[in-house]
Amino acid sequence: MRVAAIADIHGNVPALEAVLSDVALEAPDRVVVCGDVASGPLPVETLDRLRALPGARFVRGNADRSLVMAFDGGELSDMPGPAADWCAAQLSREHRDFLAAFSPSVLVEVDRLGHVLFCHGSPRSDVEMMTSETPDARLRELTAGVDADVIVCGHTHMPFDRMVGRVRVINPGSVGMPYGHPGAFWALLGPEVEFRRTDYDREAAAVRLRQSGWPGAEDFARENVLFVPSAEDAFAFFRAHGGP
Numbered sequence: 543m544r545v546a547a548i549a550d551i552h553g554n555v556p557a558l559e560a561v562l563s564d565v566a567l568e569a570p571d572r573v574v575v576c577g578d579v580a581s582g583p584l585p586v587e588t589l590d591r592l593r594a595l596p597g598a599r600f601v602r603g604n605a606d607r608s609l610v611m612a613f614d615g616g617e618l619s620d621m622p623g624p625a626a627d628w629c630a631a632q633l634s635r636e637h638r639d640f641l642a643a644f645s646p647s648v649l650v651e652v653d654r655l656g657h658v659l660f661c662h663g664s665p666r667s668d669v670e671m672m673t674s675e676t677p678d679a680r681l682r683e684l685t686a687g688v689d690a691d692v693i694v695c696g697h698t699h700m701p702f703d704r705m706v707g708r709v710r711v712i713n714p715g716s717v718g719m720p721y722g723h724p725g726a727f728w729a730l731l732g733p734e735v736e737f738r739r740t741d742y743d744r745e746a747a748a749v750r751l752r753q754s755g756w757p758g759a760e761d762f763a764r765e766n767v768l769f770v771p772s773a774e775d776a777f778a779f780f781r782a783h784g785g786p
Contacts, residue, residue, distance in 0.1 A: 547574050661693065
C-alpha cells in the first residue's frame with residue numbers, strides 16, 4: 543500500500559490540478575486528503591475535482607466543518623477558515639453532504655510504515671496545532687493514546703517530520719496555501735516518506751483565482767500564490783492562536 547497525502551487545498555484549484563497530475567504519475571494505491579479543502583477562491587471547482595477521485599479518503603478539517611455549519615445556518619467556530627460564509631453560499635446540497643461525510647481521522651496500513659493515522663490538526667481536535675517547533679511534551683500530550691506508528695496531520699501548512707516517543711509525526715505541507723516557500727506541497731508514503739513539491743504556473747493561477755469573485759481573491763493571489771508568508775510570520779501567527 544502506497545498513499546499520497548495531501549492537505550490544505552483551500553480552494554486553489556490550479557495547485558490541486560498540478561499536484562494530482564504528479565500524483566497520477568506515481569500511481570499510489572490511495573489518496574488521503576487531510577482537510578481544509580474548499581475554503582478559498584474556487585470552492586465548487588475544488589469539491590467537484592475531489593469528488594471525482596477514485597477511492598480517495600477524506601479527513602475533516604476545521605474549515606470543512608465550518609462550511610457545513612455555515613451552509614446549515616449555524617454559528618461558526620473561532621477558526622472558520624477564509625470567507626466561510628461566501629464559500630458556503632456557493633455550494634449545492636451535494637457539496638455540503640460530501641463535506642459532512644468527511645471523517646475525523648483515517649487509519650491506513652502503509653507498506654513498511656505500519657499503521658498510519660491521518661488527521662487534520664491533532665488526533666483529538668481539528669484546531670490543535672502540531673508543528674516543527676511544538677515542544678516534545680506538548681506533542682506527547684496531543685498524540686497520547688494513539689495506536690499508530692505514524693501520524694499525518696495538516697492545518698499548519700508547512701512540512702515537517704518528527705519523532706515523539708515511538709510515533710513519527712509528519713505534515714506533508716499545504717497544496718494551495720503554503721507557508722515558507724511557494725509551490726504546492728504533498729507527500730508520498732510507502733515504503734518511505736517522500737516529501738514532494740509540485741511547481742505550477744502561479745502567474746496563470748493568480749489570474750484564474752482573481753476571477754473567482756471570492757472576497758479575498760486579490761490578496762490570496764498575491765500573498766499565498768505569487769508570494770507566500772515567511773516561516774517566521776507563520777510561527778508568529780501560530781503563537782498568537784495557541785500554538786506551536
